[in-house]
Amino acid sequence: MGTHVIKMPDIGEGIAEVELSQWHVKVGDVVVEDQVLADVMTDKAMVDIPSPVHGKVIALGGQPGEVMAVGSVLISIEVEGAGNLKESAAPAHVKEAPVAPNVETAVESKPAAAAAPRPAAVCQGPMVAREADERPLASPAVRKHALDLGIQLRLVRGSGPAGRVLHEDLEAYLAQGQSNASAPAAAAYAQRHDEEQIQVIGMRRKIAQRMQDATQRAAHFSYVEEIDVTAIEELRAHLNEKHGASRGKLTLLPFLVRALVVALRDFPQMNARYDDEAQVITRLGAVHVGVATQSDVGLMVPVVRHAEARSLWDSAAEISRLANAARNGKASRDELSGSTITLTSLGALGGIVSTPVLNLPEVAIVGVNKIVERPMVVKGQVVIRKMMNLSSSFDHRVVDGMDAALFIQAIRGLLEQPATLFVE
Structure with missing residues (x-):
């Protein structure tokens, strides 16, 4: 029998160390060639480490959450054959699932229940x-x-x-x-004193790091505006009834993407990236809209590229395709990077107000709250209207408060008069 030592592979892009995210095997397991042994995470992607040999696991080189250098021992496998020690770097299968941090804190971190103080042992009740x-x-x-x-x-x-x-x-x-x-x-009503500790590793650690980095580096400020979406909801229902069977159903998201595209023509400073180290603002003509999407492994933001060149149904189809790919872990690295402005929505859970966190190096993120019916005064009459808030955040280092307010008001005008979305 011999021992085959698998070392942490060089994943490329100048990466010198990676985080061991998860083991798929344990000591004593028999593995076969190409079986996934572990997941590791770089700054950009989750990577599968498969086995290059058949054999039995005899030692693991690290614990989940540990940062390991490229070339360090990952796992040792006992194999058939001579007793010589063999070494190799396992091939890496990139899952193409980088982290993106933009989403309301209400979604990304569920409120933690306050831990009650432990009563003294002598005070335990009889029940x-x-x-x-x-x-x-x-x-x-x-x-x-x-x-x-x-x-x-x-x-x-x-x-x-x-x-x-x-x-x-x-x-x-x-x-x-x-x-x-x-x-x-x-x-x-029995007392409980159980505790659970969850290690922050892998995707969750990357999300935490990116969120913390965004809030520490950018000067966040939020602006909230109420929008009457009755007319655009009527238009959406009409288009779905007429074309839904042949072109697909429309949600509100493609209308919001269209409103961003039109509004950004007058507010190009919102469609920008800020390099705070070089002190350079880059304004982009192309509108690459990131759409925050929750998946089983964490928050991802697939990108609808060149939204300025897409129709409603084209945008709708691309949003659906990207969201499904992200949720299934099949979105490519290119599909999850390169956004210039981000749209984030909690759907029916949207609440009244939220405070989205910027997706650096972007300078603006538009958050969508839920639609509710409320009595409103229109031309002196109380009528029922469908209302929705936009809760948006901006980087105050780049965006002035007045410009942010005017930008959201422009979006409001477009959505309340939906014909203007298509007037060139």
């Missing part, structure tokens, strides 16, 4: 929730006593050795006013 089939420790006499009192023994916290339930525990349980009739409710 405890056990599984229905879990048999608590208790003597026959205690079990009979509990039966006579109508107490479910599994709900009583034992104070004896190894959690054994004693007669005193039954009395303490009764003293708290618990009864068999209230047992189900008692279980629901």
Whole structure:
């Protein structure tokens, strides 16, 4: 038997180290050639590391979350043949799934429940929730006593050795006013002291780093405006009824993309990237719209390239294609990079107001909140209208507040008078 040592491969692009994101094998596993051993993450992509040999895993070279240098030992595999030590760099299969950070914090980080302080051990109450089939420790006499009192023994916290339930525990349980009739409710209100620690690695670590970098480097400010989308929703419904079967259904997103394209003609400073190290602002004629998309592995932002040259249905088809590719982990690196301005929407969960985080080096991100029906005063009459807020953020180092407000007002005018979206 021999040992085949697989080293961290050179993934290219001048990368000297990568993060070990996940193991797909453990010591003792038998692996075959081309079986994926681990996932590693660079600044731009998630990469599969397959096995070049058949054999048995005898040692792992790192732990998930560890940053490893190219050329360091990744894994050792026992193989058939001579007892010589063989070394190789495993081939790398790029999954093409880079991280992009732009999305409302309400989506990217769910509010963490505040951790309640642990009570002292001597203050533990007599009630405890056990599984229905879990048999608590208790003597026959205690079990009979509990039966006579109508107490479910599994709900009583034992104070004896190894959690054994004693007669005193039954009395303490009764003293708290618990009864068999209230047992189900008692279980629901039982104290909990469990904790779970989740290591921030892989895609989640990259998202965290990019979010932190964006908020530390850019001077964020947000601007919120209310928009009457009744007319454009009526237009969308009409187009779907007339052309939906042949051209596909339209969501609101392609209309928003079109509104961005038209508004940016008068506000080119929003379609820009800022290199804060070189102190250079680059304004772009092409409008490459990033559309924030949530996937199982984290937030991604596929890019609708040259939105200025696309029709409504072309934009709709491209948004759908890119979103599906991102969610399935099949989007290419080019499809997930190069945006000039970003559109982020929480759909039905959009809330009233949000504060999107910029996707550096971009200087603007437009956030879409949910559509709600509200009574509004129109020409002196109270009518029901469909209303939606735009919650957008800008880099104050590059964008002045007045320009940001005028830009969003221009988008508002286009959406409230949808015919102007198509007037050249």
